[in-house]
Amino acid sequence: MGQPRLQVTQLQSPLAGPFSLTLAAGECLTISGPSGAGKSLLLRMLCDLDPNTGEALLNGVPRAAIAAPAWRAAVVYQPAEATWWLPTAAEHFKPGQMQRVMELLPQLNLSPSLLENEIGRLSTGERQRMALIRSLACAPQVLLLDEPTAALDPDSVAAVEALLKKELAAGLALILVTHSAAQARTLGHRGMTMRDRTLTESAP
Amino acid sequence: MSGIAAPIQPGAVDLAVASSLVVLNAAISAWLGLRMQRQMLWSALRMVVQLLLVGLVLRWVFALASPAATIAVALLMIAAAAREVATRPAHGLRGWAGVWLSTASVGLSSIATVLLALLTVLHPTPWYEPQYAIPLIGIVLGNVLNSASIGLDTFYGGAVNARGAIEAQLVLGATRNEALAPLIRDSVRKGLIPIINQMSAAGIITLPGIMTGQILAGMDPMDAVRYQILLMFLLAGGSGISVTLAVYLAARSITDERHRLRLERLRQR
DSSP, X not given: XXXXXXXXXXXXXXXXXXXXXXEOTTOEEEEEOOTTSSHHHHHHHHTTOSOOEEXXXXXXXXXXXXXXXXXXXXXXXXXXXXXXXXXXXGGGSOGGGHHHHHHHHHHTTOOGGGXXXXXXXXXXXXXXXXXXXXXXXXOOSEEEEESTTTTOOHHHHHHHHHHHHHHHHTTOEEEEEOSOHHHHHHHOSEEEEEETTEEEEEOO | OTTOOOOOOOOHHHXXXXXXXXXXXXXXHHHHTOSOHHHHHHHHHHHHHHHHHXXXXXXXXXXXXXXXXXXXXXXHHHHHHHHHHHHSSSEEESTHHHHHHHHXXXXXXXXXXXXXXXXXXXXXXXXXXXXXXXXXXXXXXXXXXXXXXXXXXXXXXXXXXXXXXXXXXXXXXXXXXHHHHHHHHXXXXXXXXXXXXXXXXXXXXXXXXXXXXXXXXXXXXXXXXXHXXXXXXXXXXXXXHHHHHHHHHXXXXXXXXXXXXXXXXXXXX
């Protein structure tokens, strides 16, 4: 066992915490719990989007030693409803990411032609899968997913789960917030439950 | 006098006759049930009292001709404009940050443009001659205030509305400058529109106020026009500096060193 990929100790904000957890490379931690329990707050603190105190280490390097944009490019958070800020999906990718995007699209049953469509013309499910591609195109070391399959049909759910399994095998560390017990069993190596802004170990 | 008649000075009776138009407005408001008659009369009364006081103060400051008095009046005007910029937009920074931001943007832009005009273009003797310095800073402040408050209104409102889009870029590793760039551009652009409109409409759609005033006061139209052109350039410069400064300072103020969006630093009015 080497260095953990992500290690946080006593992570706390005025709204939630303290949270402590460790995540190894290739490991998937699933988090379940009722809406409003603080799951999204935890993910926002992990990617340093909300002010928080406590210690966070990425591959043993303290967060304070890593510039915030670099931290967030390595610890990527994908909210339950991804926002798009440009007219088409294609415009959200950097030129260097396009090769990877083209590899990922068929794995999620998406046609490359969707890249050039107006975002508003994509279906909710297409947008949700496109958001996962947008997150993976950053080549994150840790991915924080908030209900990535909530709006998907069973085939698409299976495609997303297959892709995530492949990414995990390639070394991605994943924290997955999901309401689906089946998905937690399929992907999770460990499970935790969030209740009243407190995190406890549970079965995946 | 080359065909220009001596200026006609309106007297108290003339002003009273003209004020009947405000009374007419109030009557229309009452008739249509607009409930603006009180506001109309009150603001007209305020205007009269404010302008009479300013006239007295200016007469006194002009007579003093001391740099200290001129600077004191200029600072007072800047403080009033800064207060307006801090309170006018629908959102503002909590605490002293908002006051500091508006004072810096309004103060620096107006002082820089007026000093430039006094020292390199008009050069009155002495350079702080209040008859030039004070009207100049007054008209520059009026424009600078407008640009800065439009820019800030657009920026703060945009940041609140586009929170999701800004954070979506931040979570993918964008810096705060990258994530806010479109909003910053849009806000500065909006703040510059009034002065661009003013310049392009000048002379065709409107006769600018200063020029009109000078012509009414007996100045040759071409001299008045030259003054107006100079002023327009000053106003354009002042507007540009103030809105840019205000929006960039605002962008710093609602983000932190960890490139997070800190909208809790804003309060809604």
